[in-house]
Amino acid sequence: MSEHSHRHNKEGPCHFSLMSLSALRRLLSVSVPLLVLWLMVWWANGWAS
Known part of the structure; x- marks a missing residue:
């Protein structure tokens, strides 16, 4: 369930690409x-x- 919460983690390019x-x-x-x-x-x- 932790991957569905909105956390700004530094590692992981997927989060950055979704934000951009x-x-x-x-x-x-x-x-x-x-x-x-x-x-x-x-x-x-x-x-x-």
Whole structure:
């Protein structure tokens, strides 16, 4: 049961890769909608001018 608890152990690359994957997913889930919104604004301004 100890491997299921949330402990920050120094050894074991699996823990680091899981943490970086979740961080990457959080970064993408925030940046992708912002990028789409920015592209829509840029496209609308290009049509307006």
